[in-house]
Amino acid sequence: MAEKVLMKGNEALAEGAIRAGCRFFAGYPITPQNEVPEYMSWRQEEAGGAFVQAESEVSAINMLYGAAATGVRAMTSSSSPGLSLKQEGISYMAGADLPCLIVNIMRGGPGLGNIAGAQGDYTQATRGGGNGDYRTFVLAPFSVQELANFPKKAFELSEKYRVPAMILADGILGQMMEGMSFDFEPVDPKTLPQPCWAIGGKHADRARNMVFSYALGEGELEKMVLKRAERYALIERDEVIYEERDTQDAEVLIVAYGISARASIAAMNIARANGIKAGLLRPITLWPFPSKRIAELSKKVKAILCVEMSMGQMKVDVDLSVKNACPVYLHAKPGAFFPVAEEIAIAIESALKGRKDQLFNIEDLAKKAENKIYAVNNPVCKEGALL
Amino acid sequence: MNAITKRPSSLTQAQFHYCPGCGHSVVHRLVAEVIDELNIKDRAVVVAPVGCAVFADKYFDVDSIQGPHGRGPAIATGIKRAKPESIVFSYQGDGDLASIGMAEIVHAAARGENITVIFINNTIYGMTGGQMAPTTLVGQVATTAPKGRNEKLQGNPINVSEMLAQLKSAKYIERVSSDSAPNIIKAKKAIKKAFQNQLDGVGFSFVEVLSICPTNWGVTPLKGLEFLREKMIAQYPLGVFKDLTVANKEGK
Amino acid sequence: MYQGVRIAGFGGQGVVSAGVLLAQAGLVDGKAVSWYPSYGPEMRGGTANCSVVITDGEVSTPVVSAPDTAIVMNEPSLPKFEPLLKKGGLLIINSSLIKSKPKRNDIRVVYVDCNAIAEKVGSLKAANLVALGTFAGITGAISIDSIASAMKKVFKRAKPEILELNRKALEEGAKLK
Known part of the structure; x- marks a missing residue:
């Protein structure tokens, strides 16, 4: 080289x-x-x-x-x-x-x-x-x-x-x-x-x-x-291309691509140091997506954690691959924030324990929005109610 | 029996789908004759637009590409820069060139791309059914201007040739008409020059051809020709707006 | 060995190129390195900064959000980067331009009169290198020799006497603890 x-x-x-x-x-x-x-x-x-x-x-x-x-x-x-x-x-x-x-x-x-x-x-x-x-x-x-x-x-x-x-x-x-x-x-x-x-x-x-x-x-x-x-x-x-790290014995599988995968590797190491067996599948081709391999792994792991700088866009593909074989969680960093290894490590642990409150929870988001939407539809709504 | 004319070899055997009286048929033939005469059939590329001339690629027996609405000059730029030995022409109507594709034509001219552009101006959208175009005359009825184009609401027509002539890198700009035999002969001369310029490396050459659309104007072809002569030419005078061909050839 | 560094200062103080130099020096030493700049509106109106990682392992995160070392070259950079430092991290302050004092007491602070030292060795432009020298001397993450040989790759058109002057600035900086 x-x-x-x-x-x-x-x-x-x-x-x-x-x-x-x-x-x-x-x-x-x-x-x-x-x-x-x-x-x-x-x-x-x-x-x-x-x-x-x-x-x-x-x-x-x-x-x-x-x-x-x-x-x-x-x-x-x-x-x-x-x-x-x-x-x-x-x-x-x-x-x-x-x-x-x-x-x-x-x-x-x-x-x-x-x-x-x-x-x-x-x-x-x-x-x-x-x-x-x-x-x-x-x-x-x-x-x-x-x-x-x-x-x-x-x-x-x-x-x-x-x-x-x-x-x-x-x-x-x-x-x-x-x-x-x-x-x-x-x-x-x-x-x-x-x-x-x-x-x-x-x-x-x-x-x-x-x-x-x-x-x-x-x-x-x-x-x-x-x-x-x-x-x-x-x-x-x-033509599917992907990389796997430490998936043999993984209890939690992280799926992340691009720059998010790098932070996930650091998080995986933190998790392993804490006794949690984490592994990573990094899709290199996003289309074609490594659905088949993710489906195989989903039958071996306890949970999957998607790490992405978007609101679960990639998770949709993971969900389609896994077909409910195991729970799939999301650690999202939208708005151009870089995922932080320490935070992902917490998410890995939460995913393993099924602690939804520590993870992205769509039901919670809906509840938060409810009252605000009401305010928007109200003729006397305050400026900036959506925020 | 002696043949005094024949189908240009740069036209395929396909039958034109154009309406009776439409100027596209005439201009297609002129372009094909020019390609034959300049002997460039094996390196000409037609960039077909969106609009009535979308099937220009079926009619010209040369390499072709059909592109998004108005983007012809950008596509032509890509082909010419990638394969400079090609002789590339973009064939466009007024909706395609003067409305949705205004940026592409202006910037291709501003960059001085060594391409040829044939612009058919019939003051209306043909393919979609007679809607108002940027070239529609004030007072002219269109399906989106049923009371006629109103200057206060829709402004005035755009004179593309005059506008492009302002650009320093545009080398040859002429407006011709397809309404009569003498004008068609002049049109062919202009088209030939616009292709010859590309062969000579002169640069951006543009021919606007005034044309009729009897179907969408709702008139007979003969009435249409009257409208062209009386109304269109008043708004769009014929002539050469720019010709730096000679100067450039000497400077080469 | 892992060092995540943030270098910050005015545009023109050479903070971005000091970062490139540090990363290049790490590469010379056979380490894994990354460099990541601030860009766009972030650059307007005051401070430029960059992140550098030098490590024996893999660089996971090129954006250093919790630095081991922060080198601050101007006043506005101090309140911006002091809070980000890891506990026990190193804060190198250009005391020529920064009069405020840091607030934290769980970090190590070193004051370096970068501008004055640089002028003494021959050019104010070398102030960033004085700070780099101090960083190298204290952390041992990189040697002065490595930075000096990296200079030849980063400042390709620099004359030998400038490279010599720069080396002197590094050495002067490295004397400070």
């Missing part, structure tokens, strides 16, 4: 993409991902690729649509509110079966939210956030090293299945520096085969190609959607 260098997450991601053969980037400024377009602005030129600062996220994703249609490895990056704008283009690319890479360095939401790292876009990313029936690969790195490695993985998966790929990280991973090394040979784009479906370039030797997402003839769209569903099923069977 090469000597480790200190690198910022966003820059490692950008360099990793270049080394994966990415030769087109379009983006728009938004914190906390600005280092990605900044890095790309000079690095693409150096590598003989193209960089465009678009007038909007909407335009950037459509530039990506055009570039990806030519068969080059192309990417865009943004942060949460920007991803909302990009959904139109992602839906078109899914519908046109184009490989590409979309990066979301998540920040707090909804709306303008804040600019700190968050995980509130899980559902949007894993369900295909735009209109229509589609999915995208979602890779969740948890270190600067993985930010550097995942663009290559994402392009390969995306091209193999002709399904857009997303890297879902957060502001902390994007902004932090860590020791890392580039441990794969840079990809020379000239060695990549030109896909048979690609448009553009000079092509006296082939018939024309068409890239589109519509199917207006009777029954045509259904056929297209069903064909895509076959590929999605294959992906769910064959």
Whole structure:
């Protein structure tokens, strides 16, 4: 392995993409991902690729649509509110079966939210956030090293299945520096085969190609959607990636991805020091989700604790996997607060003992809201009653 | 028997779905003839819009991509930057280009993208059923302006060519009309120049073609042509608004 | 060994680059390290700060919410970071600019006249390095040699005489206990 260098997450991601053969980037400024377009602005030129600062996220994703249609490895990056704008283009690319890479360095939401790292876009990313029936690969790195490695993985998966790929990280991973090394040979784009479906370039030797997402003839769209569903099923069977730590003897299984998984590892160690056998399953692909493995583990453990910087968005997938085989609890840090190991350790103990009062309890939340909602509907409601 | 004309080889055998009198058919043919004449069929890419011309990709026998409403110039940018040897043109209507896609066209022009844009202005939304467009004339009736466009409520039409001509990086902007044989000949000349510019690396070239929509205007094609000549040209004068072709070629 | 550090001060006092230097030095020593900055509105109007972790194990949390050491370089940073320190933690105060006194008595406090010492070795800009020197001297988490060799990687364009001056600042800082 090469000597480790200190690198910022966003820059490692950008360099990793270049080394994966990415030769087109379009983006728009938004914190906390600005280092990605900044890095790309000079690095693409150096590598003989193209960089465009678009007038909007909407335009950037459509530039990506055009570039990806030519068969080059192309990417865009943004942060949460920007991803909302990009959904139109992602839906078109899914519908046109184009490989590409979309990066979301998540920040707090909804709306303008804040600019700190968050995980509130899980559902949007894993369900295909735009209109229509589609999915995208979602890779969740948890270190600067993985930010550097995942663009290559994402392009390969995306091209193999002709399904857009997303890297879902957060502001902390994007902004932090860590020791890392580039441990794969840079990809020379000239060695990549030109896909048979690609448009553009000079092509006296082939018939024309068409890239589109519509199917207006009777029954045509259904056929297209069903064909895509076959590929999605294959992906769910064959392409699940996850990491396990100390699950052999675990009484409590933590499920956490990205930066939340790092705090969970520290919490797991605290719990073990206190005599509680905690283990971790870290989904690396959020779609396809490691449902099968979680279902297996749910039959061996006493409880599962989901740790996420969102209000149980990932827990929905865990619940669907577990099917009530064991209790599933939530330790949520929404609003872009970083989970603290000591707090997670308390949650682990509470999960083991079934102490719901120590954990996120939806029934309690409903009770809290009741009186306030009444105040809102009341014509003489006080300003700020929702707060 | 000697053939004096034939179907351009850059058109497929598919039959146009356009209404009788619609300008799209004429402009499609002009573009196809230009692609044939410039011998660029094997590297042309059409970016089809959302609107009546959504199936432009079925008609032009060249590489194609159909994109979201109004985003043609952004898609064209991606293709051209990724594969500069391609000859990329975005074909758009007035709802697509002047309303939902205004940002994309303005910024593609501002960046001076070396692409060609064909803009069909018929003052109305065709595909969706005759709603008011940004180009609808004051007083003109639309399904969302049943009493006619009211200046006080809906403002005035946008003259896209004049607006884009203000941008320093836009190299060639011309407005032509598809209403008569002499004007169609002029239109073809403009379209050819807009493609030739891209071949020469001149930069952003834009041709606005005034066109009729008898179906949604609720008139016969002949009445429609009268409306174009009497009313539309008053709002949208024909002519070259910008031509930096020569200057740029010399400076190359 | 685990050291979670927060470094805070005015933008321009080099607190962010001191953090990078510390992380790079840890990497030179073969430790696991992380660096995490404050950014955006947090940076406006006064204090910049960063988190650094140096450890023999894995870095779990790059955001140091309960530091082992806080290095505060300006007045507004003291009330912000003193309360976060772990019990028994180390507080390094730049006494050249901070006149207030810390309130806690369950922490170790070291006053360093960073600006004056830096000026004495040749440049006010090295005040951050004086503080780093003190940190290295007291905690032993990192050696002066490692920081000095990290400087060559972080300040790639620095002239040899500047690197020499910086090293002197580190050494002066390390003398203080």
